[in-house]
Amino acid sequence: MSLIDYQQKLDKTVQPYVKPYWDPLSNLARLTEEVGEVARILNHQYGDKPKKPGENDQLLGDELADVIYTVLAIANSQNIELDKYLEKAIAKLETRDKDRFQKK
DSSP: OOHHHHHHHHHHHHTTSSSOSOOHHHHHHHHHHHHHHHHHHHHHHHSSOOOOTTOOOOOHHHHHHHHHHHHHHHHHHTTOOHHHHHHHHHHHHHTTTTTTSOOO
């Protein structure tokens, strides 16, 4: 599925609610929280911060999906179709940055 497919699926899911999308700053706070959860997992796995005794395991994939979900919600609330913007971001790597990093 493309990003627009996921955006449409998300929109269909939330439209029955009185307020389908949170206000932009609330969504930003949610995104920040979700990215923080990703950071926590990575810091536990690769950083210097060990987990607390008895702290539940979180799956990185679950938290990354939460980040993507929140980004899609923000895009929908702002009427932005992300497919073309992701293509644009990838094109930068293929053109502007193509010789910037060492290749295999």
